[in-house]
Amino acid sequence: MSPPIVSLSASGSSLTSAPERIVIATRESRLALWQAEHVKARLEALYPACEVVLLGMTTRGDQILDRPLAKVGGKGLFVKELETALLDGRADIAVHSMKDVPMVLDEAFTLGCISAREVPLDAFVSNRYESLADMPPGAVVGTSSLRRESQLHAQYPFLAVTSLRGNLDTRLRKLDEGQYDAIILAAAGLKRLGLGERVRALLPSEISLPAAGQGALGIECLASRSDVLRWLQPLNDADTSACVRAERAVARALAGSCEVPLGAYAEVRDGVLWLRGFVAMPDGSRIIRAEREGAVVDADALGKALAEDLRAQGAEDILAEVG
Numbered sequence: 001m002s003p004p005i006v007s008l009s010a011s012g013s014s015l016t017s018a019p020e021r022i023v024i025a026t027r028e029s030r031l032a033l034w035q036a037e038h039v040k041a042r043l044e045a046l047y048p049a050c051e052v053v054l055l056g057m058t059t060r061g062d063q064i065l066d067r068p069l070a071k072v073g074g075k076g077l078f079v080k081e082l083e084t085a086l087l088d089g090r091a092d093i094a095v096h097s098m099k100d101v102p103m104v105l106d107e108a109f110t111l112g113c114i115s116a117r118e119v120p121l122d123a124f125v126s127n128r129y130e131s132l133a134d135m136p137p138g139a140v141v142g143t144s145s146l147r148r149e150s151q152l153h154a155q156y157p158f159l160a161v162t163s164l165r166g167n168l169d170t171r172l173r174k175l176d177e178g179q180y181d182a183i184i185l186a187a188a189g190l191k192r193l194g195l196g197e198r199v200r201a202l203l204p205s206e207i208s209l210p211a212a213g214q215g216a217l218g219i220e221c222l223a224s225r226s227d228v229l230r231w232l233q234p235l236n237d238a239d240t241s242a243c244v245r246a247e248r249a250v251a252r253a254l255a256g257s258c259e260v261p262l263g264a265y266a267e268v269r270d271g272v273l274w275l276r277g278f279v280a281m282p283d284g285s286r287i288i289r290a291e292r293e294g295a296v297v298d299a300d301a302l303g304k305a306l307a308e309d310l311r312a313q314g315a316e317d318i319l320a321e322v323g
Helices: 030-046 074-078 080-087 146-155 168-176 187-192 226-235 238-253 296-312 315-322
Strands: 021-027 051-057 093-097 109-114 122-125 140-143 160-163 182-186 201-203 217-222 262-269 272-280 287-295
Touching (some): 021 030, 030 051, 030 187, 030 217, 051 080, 080 093, 109 226, 109 238, 122 187, 146 160, 217 226, 238 272, 272 296, 296 315
Parallel strands (some): 140 160
Antiparallel strands (some): 122 201, 262 272
């Protein structure tokens, strides 16, 4: 039996066996809308009598395209307007790429669930070259991420790494116009939009360790909405949730933001959680790495422990310099 759910958008105030109407706040980029439609379809399958509608919104992160995120406020720029819609009752839930969700949420909000992960790796996209190793000295690689930039500088110091902003279609257009010889994107977004053929190569995690939460979708709601939290539980993927919690615990403990080149990636292997992380200087001149294994149920503690391992190796010095 479905748990009693009431939507902020439903008429009346009494609890019913299923939501009558659910409003999903979403950014209006093509990828964000795909993600929201994906969640909408899953909700409609779970609750056939429920009307699920989208509330498209433009965030500050979508509006500021001429400067790197690290310079204008970080990942929170992609969620603030959506959270406002939750607070004022225009929406019941918001769908996010987990890598865009700030590591610390306001106490009014919570992540109701994290769904099964798409491929979490970075993708090499180029019209001219098959891989990073094929690129000649001075070739231009575009990326929006200090995490990717630091790893590229460390392993391919002969390449020119420059900033790349805009939604997925904009980034691909800039590549096709010849502004870049190659760009690095999250493989998940390309696959979700049916653009998998643009991927020349997936970058192994040993080459480009993913961002915390990369490839996973999270659904945010008000922390006070216990009814919505119960309703969202069927959408939660236990292994993905544990991995993302561990990764976010690393970043949170190290005050991770767009201004700090930091990666954290967890996998569940034979029931064991394997977590890796790094902190680096933006130019790749120094990278500190660590890894740990532990029980899936100890995901948060494992993340905190890995962060302490990184601090013990000198991550504090890097954080003080680039933070």
